[in-house]
Amino acid sequence: MKTIEYPSIESWDEILMRPTQTVADIENTVTEIFQEVKLKGDRAVRKYTQLFDGVQLDNLKISSKIIDEAEKSVSSELKTAIQMAKSNIEKFHNAQLTDTITVETTEGVHCWQEKRPIQKVGLYIPGGSAPLFSTILMLAVPAAIAGCRRVVLCTPPDKNGEINPAILYTAKLCGIAEVYKVGGIQAIAALTFGTESIPKVFKIFGPGNQFVTVAKQLATKFEVAIDMPAGPSELLIFADDTANASFVAADLLSQAEHGADSQVILVTTSSVILKRVMNEIELQIEALPRKDIAVQAINNSKLILVKNNKEALSLINEYGPEHFIVISEEEDYFIDGIENAGSVFIGNYTPESAGDYASGTNHTLPTNGYAKQYSGVNLDSFMKAMTFQKISKTGILKLGNSIELMAEAEGLQAHKNAVTLRLKSLSNE
Numbered sequence: 001m002k003t004i005e006y007p008s009i010e011s012w013d014e015i016l017m018r019p020t021q022t023v024a025d026i027e028n029t030v031t032e033i034f035q036e037v038k039l040k041g042d043r044a045v046r047k048y049t050q051l052f053d054g055v056q057l058d059n060l061k062i063s064s065k066i067i068d069e070a071e072k073s074v075s076s077e078l079k080t081a082i083q084m085a086k087s088n089i090e091k092f093h094n095a096q097l098t099d100t101i102t103v104e105t106t107e108g109v110h111c112w113q114e115k116r117p118i119q120k121v122g123l124y125i126p127g128g129s130a131p132l133f134s135t136i137l138m139l140a141v142p143a144a145i146a147g148c149r150r151v152v153l154c155t156p157p158d159k160n161g162e163i164n165p166a167i168l169y170t171a172k173l174c175g176i177a178e179v180y181k182v183g184g185i186q187a188i189a190a191l192t193f194g195t196e197s198i199p200k201v202f203k204i205f206g207p208g209n210q211f212v213t214v215a216k217q218l219a220t221k222f223e224v225a226i227d228m229p230a231g232p233s234e235l236l237i238f239a240d241d242t243a244n245a246s247f248v249a250a251d252l253l254s255q256a257e258h259g260a261d262s263q264v265i266l267v268t269t270s271s272v273i274l275k276r277v278m279n280e281i282e283l284q285i286e287a288l289p290r291k292d293i294a295v296q297a298i299n300n301s302k303l304i305l306v307k308n309n310k311e312a313l314s315l316i317n318e319y320g321p322e323h324f325i326v327i328s329e330e331e332d333y334f335i336d337g338i339e340n341a342g343s344v345f346i347g348n349y350t351p352e353s354a355g356d357y358a359s360g361t362n363h364t365l366p367t368n369g370y371a372k373q374y375s376g377v378n379l380d381s382f383m384k385a386m387t388f389q390k391i392s393k394t395g396i397l398k399l400g401n402s403i404e405l406m407a408e409a410e411g412l413q414a415h416k417n418a419v420t421l422r423l424k425s426l427s428n429e
Contacts, residue, residue, distance in 0.1 A: 001266075001278065001298050005305040009314075016319045018234070018368055019261055019300035030185050030214045037189035042196045048186040055161040060197045062163060062179045070168035082170055085358035086137050092360035093142045096379035108395025115383040117147040118225075120199065122191035123176075124206030124216075125155040127183060130258070131164035132207075138362045138377065139205045140174035146382035151176050152199055154191060156183020184208075188215035192224045203227070205377060207364060210261065227381055228366045228374040233258040235352055236265045236321035238312055238334060239273050243327040244348050248273070249280030251325055251352050252301070253294055260296035265319070266303045267312050274303050313337045320371040323352045340372045396422055 007015055036044040042060060050056050071079075102112040123139045126132045136153070143151050153176050155167055163181050171179050180198050182190060188208075194200030203225040204216055213231035220226055235255035239248050252264040268274050281298065288294050306312045309330055316324065320340035327348055328334060338344060342365030343355050356363045364377035375381075391399065400423045407415035 001264075001281065001301045001303050003274065003278070003303045003305070005271075006307060007304065012315060012318055015302065015304070016265075016315075018232075019263055026211055026214050027218070030211065030218050033185045034189045034192070034215070034218060037186055037195065038193045041190075041193075042198075045182055045186045045190050045195060045198070048184065049157070049182055052184050052186075053156055054159055055157050057157070057161060057181065060180045060182055062168065062181055064177065067168045067172050067177075067179065070163075070165035071172065073165035074169045078166065079169065081358070082133070082137070082166075082173065085134065086141060086173065088358055088360035089137050089141045089362070090145070093145050093362075093379045096142075097145070106395060106398050108392035108397075109389070109399055110391070110395075111387065111389045113385055113387050115380070115385050117149065117383055118203050119148065120150040120152070120201040120203075121148050121382060122201035122204045123151060123153045124183075124187060124191075124204060124208055124212065125153060125167060126206070126208055126212075127155040127158070127164060127167060131155075131167050133164065133166040133170040134357050135206060135364065136167065136170040136174055136176070138364050140171070140176055142362070142377065142379045143205075143382050144175060146379060148382055150178070150199070150201075152178045152180070152191065152201055154180045154182050154187040154198070156187070157181040185211050185215045188212060188219055192219040192222050200224075203382075205364065205381070207231070207233075207367075209259065213368075227364060227377050229368060229370050230364060231367045232261040232263070233323075234263045234265075234321055234367055235323040235325065236267060236316060236319055237325040237327070238267045238316060239270070239277070239325075239327045240268065240309075240329060241270045241273060242329045242348075243268075243273055245273060245276035246280050246284075247348055247351070248277045248325075248327065249284050252277070252281060253284055253288065253298075254351070254353055254356075255323065256294040256297035256301065257288060257290040258293075258297070260293055261300070262297040264297065264301045265321070267306060267315060268304070269306055269308060269312060271305055274305055278303060309333055316341075320366075320369045322365045322367040322371060323355070325350070325352060340369075342366050342371045342376045393426055397426060 046057055100112055100114050104110050125135050153171055190198040191201050191204050205227040207230040210231050213229050216226040233255050255262055255264050285294055317340045322342040324341040325345040326334040345352055355361050362377045366374035400419045403419045404416045
């Protein structure tokens, strides 16, 4: 990791740059695949699955028999862990249900808001170097609570054309019957346009690599919504002298092992902690099975020494991390002051891994600085807020003249007439 001591504000943009390609670098590839999937459907999906995943597939949909059989390959201990995580995620997302909001804004004018589920949603579950069955819980659980009518899951096959049993078990546990073994750009394109096998959906959820992220953004041009631009994983930790350096190093490495294009950053006011964390990283990384990936990510990462907490907080808000861990004697200062972060983890005993798996919060979060504009996935992500209004005779009499005046001032005579006719009708009664 590169060590940076007391950087000037003018250098922050360069220091905090993500190690990702720009949209322009990969948009042509994404557009080409989208066009082919739109025209050729399953044939194009199979072509690109063979090209990118090295697998030739006859059937894209996984049969219920295969899903049922997968359960036998998952250990009872892992099943129990997945069930516990599911329970916690259900508790947290059930708590996000809201009642209908009803207001009488003027006598006789009743307005209310109700939420309705998005009818058809697509879940993208990464499964290349790491089969992220935990992401199924994060997406399928709130989809079920929201009441989404149709939930479609796409995940890439391994080199043998198979899907990890834990993914299939978790999908079944969450009540998902439609699982397709297709990943990457071609999966997002299939969910966008629909093919002979894969249905078109109204909204696409789930993280992925840079190509998947750009594909999701392109999908929005074709009347399909997305949860957010969620690309390569990232973590920023603020740690002062109260931090346990081995814990901090472990958390940094936990995100570094996600992928070579992941980024982790330590911000600290303590030169002692900085050195201890650096030493711990060097020790711990040697024992990681995914060391090669972690090393590449660590090369993209930084240890930043700043003067004080105020400067640290300003820098963190400028970065807008996907995950933010704060270990500080003045943790309330950071909790109250953080404005841009996907999810926040507080204290020595709150690893980012807890949010990834089982604490109950959602791990599908905005990356690449989008925490400045986007929330992480939550129950409302799977719902639409619809407004209703009903106006009585008394209500239109009280409100009507204001509407007429405003419509006339905007030059919209038909708008005014829609009210005037009603008022005249009432005056004739």
